[in-house]
Amino acid sequence: MYLRSLLDVAELNLPTISSDRLAGMAGVNAAKVRKDLSYLGTYGTRGVGYDVEYLLYQISRELGLTQDWPVVIVGVGNLGSALANYGGFTRRGFRVVALFDIDPRKVGTAVDGLRILALDDLEAVVAEAGVSIAVLTTPAGAAQAVADRLVSAGISSILNFAPTVVSVPEHVHLRKVDLSMELQILSFYQQREAGILSASTLGPRSA
Amino acid sequence: MYLRSLLDVAELNLPTISSDRLAGMAGVNAAKVRKDLSYLGTYGTRGVGYDVEYLLYQISRELGLTQDWPVVIVGVGNLGSALANYGGFTRRGFRVVALFDIDPRKVGTAVDGLRILALDDLEAVVAEAGVSIAVLTTPAGAAQAVADRLVSAGISSILNFAPTVVSVPEHVHLRKVDLSMELQILSFYQQREAGILSASTLGPRSA
């Protein structure tokens, strides 16, 4: 979050930024900004703030963004192909090196200039390109089997979009993006408000 | 998460489930399951567990999934069209009623049977279909302006996919899905491990 805010600040050619201002941009508390940044080192200057360029570099380095990360996407449905095209990935060190799908009708076709390969080529591509991060966009039913295969192919980080719990060994990093869960959470808040509203309209009990 | 696990359990025709088993499926601690569910009511039976169907219904109701939620998607790029097609939304009470885009070349064409409308039609559609939830899939630069417009059109929940901070009034619910941030977090862990690994390979200082 700070990285993103700092990129905006850098665009404005401001040389330094205070924790207070950065907090405002990132939508958090100023003390939190300082505490968070203090874990990286003491990069600020009292009475002045943080040097924008320097802090940008330090955060990028800490996040591992100063190096190039080849990624593979497995499951080329709507979401998979959207992600293959997604500029946000390539814009920061993430390079999609291959797409995989089981469907033989898709294999051999291309999305955004990337050929779709058969799952059988997974191990070879991972090894050859030194891929450690995979994006999992298969249907829920296939996710665990594909995850297992990714792990045994040597992948050590998985970003899972399949709406199901996926288990991986201790040493593999797993993150989940659950799109319908996000909408469900919004629905929950909506629902709750509707409840409060109607409850307070039910007569004597309001007040 | 519990809802999803319970749907799987229901499919197996198991009549009840213990907090322990549900915890295993959802990937959390059993005490947490019980505490979480206790906030909804006392739906379990000591010595037995939770009635699957009953709990399913209670959670669905609490999440507002027993009603139909019309949603609009604004910004029909790769991601927007992927989401328009996304089965996970429609499968649970979320019905995409319209797509919007500024690009006049897109307006009038259709994605997955849904016509793409001009932003000018937003207010009318929101009012007519009683839409309260919007999905924001514009580029970062347009996100805030579109969010403002969504809010003044009467939207009270926004799911933001644009990689930027969006501000909304107090009463509007906002959630964010930041795809490249997810990859950056994975990159961070990878990076950190690489660091530890090489540090412990640097000679005398290891041990």
Add this chain to the structure above:
DNA sequence: GCATGTGAATAGATTCACAGCG
């Protein structure tokens, strides 16, 4: 004087552990 860096205080979430009920 201004803004960082950080111990201390607070708030919040998770887990423990066990009484209580079916």
Add this chain to the structure above:
DNA sequence: CGCTGTGAATCTATTCACATGC
């Protein structure tokens, strides 16, 4: 006896508040 429901304990995150240094 098994499993829930929940106070108490613990662990983690956030915020306060101020000494410190430019």
